[in-house]
Amino acid sequence: MLTVDQVEKSYGGAGRLSRRGKKVLQNISFVVEEDEVLGIIGESGSGKSTLGRLLLGIEKPDKGTLHFDDRDIAARAGRRRISAVFQDYTSSIHPYYTVEKALAEPLKLYGWKDGDIGLRIDFLLRQVGLDSSYRSKYPHELSGGEAQRVCIARAISTEPKCIVLDEAVSSLDASVQFQVLELLKELKASYGISYIFITHDIQAAVYLCDRLMFIRSGQIEEIVSARQLTEVRSEYAAAMLDMALRLAGQGEASSAGGEQRKERIW
């Protein structure tokens, strides 16, 4: 369904002498099937967000192609069925828009009629566990979890087949993180959306994803099924998994909220 072929991307070049043509992504190829959740894991600066922006068509690759249902993502029509949720909930919604207006924007763009939009917004808010009283709120009046729910509602509003989630839960605290992950699971179950879950939190990725893709300084290290993590071959992926395991172990020992986390780790 989503096909990424030999993608390469570099930044700089135009004038900034110090980092002339710095390669941020190279030789990226992978496929995401319908109804699948692919986790993209890598350390800070490895190019995860850049890959996310390419998948969303916000930026163009220097080389290679990205196709969604055989349509080029570079063309607007190609990304009609792709949506996004970002990390920074404080800046994910237009600061001068109410929740209602923010949710209406993509619907209008996709040609929904004014009469239907109102009903649709109520429905969407209910889907993400918020009631209609949130319609008139401004983003600064929402908590992080609420804002992220609104962003999820906005992302599913246009009935996408795929959502790119770039660190969508990373800035939420653990229990809210868990709730949002649950919500994502539910939505996937009822709509059959596929997710591309970009994160550096391996626990969250393992909880949600079918496959994990490890990237390191712009290159794919390994793609592995989340059910067979013991089969990782690359040292990098093994080291990252090991680190996550140890952190989780310590977390359980020291924090009172450990029980909840224990379920989340494999």
Place this chain on the structure above:
Amino acid sequence: MTIHRKMWSDKLTAISLTVIAMVAFLGICAPWFAPHSPEQVHMELRYASPSWQYLLGNDHLGRCVLSRLIYGIRPSVLWVLAALLVSLSFGGILGILAGYFRGKTDQMIMRVCDIMLSFPGYVMSLAVVGILGPGIQNILIAFVIMKWAWFARVIRTSVMQFAEADYVRFAKAIGVGNAVIIWKHILPVALPDIAVISSSAFGTMILQISGLSFLGLGIQAPHAEWGMMLNEARGVMFSRPELMLAPGLAIVIVVSAVNFCSDALQAALDPKLQKNTRKPLRGQGLFPAKPKGEEVA
């Protein structure tokens, strides 16, 4: 529409807007409102105190201070405002393009700005006046040439910050066009910054015009201008302070009114800064609306 209404609902803002409108009106219709000719010399009335005929008294050449004040609105406020708008729109458009599109567009615009900004402002205006000759219109041309780069630079920085925001990314991702994004998602949010820098630039420009007029490069002698009136009154600062007070107060009032309006614009645009006319927010500040039993520790 609503922004308009919000601004008028605040008393201070309403007063400021009225002051600005009145000053502009007085300036445009100066010949009808000024009681005397601003340039007519009455040597017998030198430094005369206020009288019914000359409400604010007379200056060192016996000219009517009130009339000079009213005529002075034209160069001091109206022309400065016009120059400000021209350089602001020019610099603003370039700044928005640079900040939004980044890359090569940005590089090119910013290099030109760097060159413009590397000349000290006064030297630049002196150069322009040296080439074009003294006079208000040449000073204004010098201002436009000098200031646009500064506006472009500041607005670029502000726009850049919003262009990277996730709500703009989302809009791009779902295919909202660049023009719509700039117009609806970036311009309104950057507007308070733009208003603040323009209102401070306005104050500086009034003072700079008077400085240049003092050097004999701006307004030419008999014509009235607030900064020049200040300078003319300096000699009698202690014996006749009111001669300085009149133009001084006029400058302070207009500049403050403009500053208040720019603050008010921000308050009217930004829901975060709005006074709570709506129902109190849940769990905010001192009044948590519904304490939820089990959550309160």
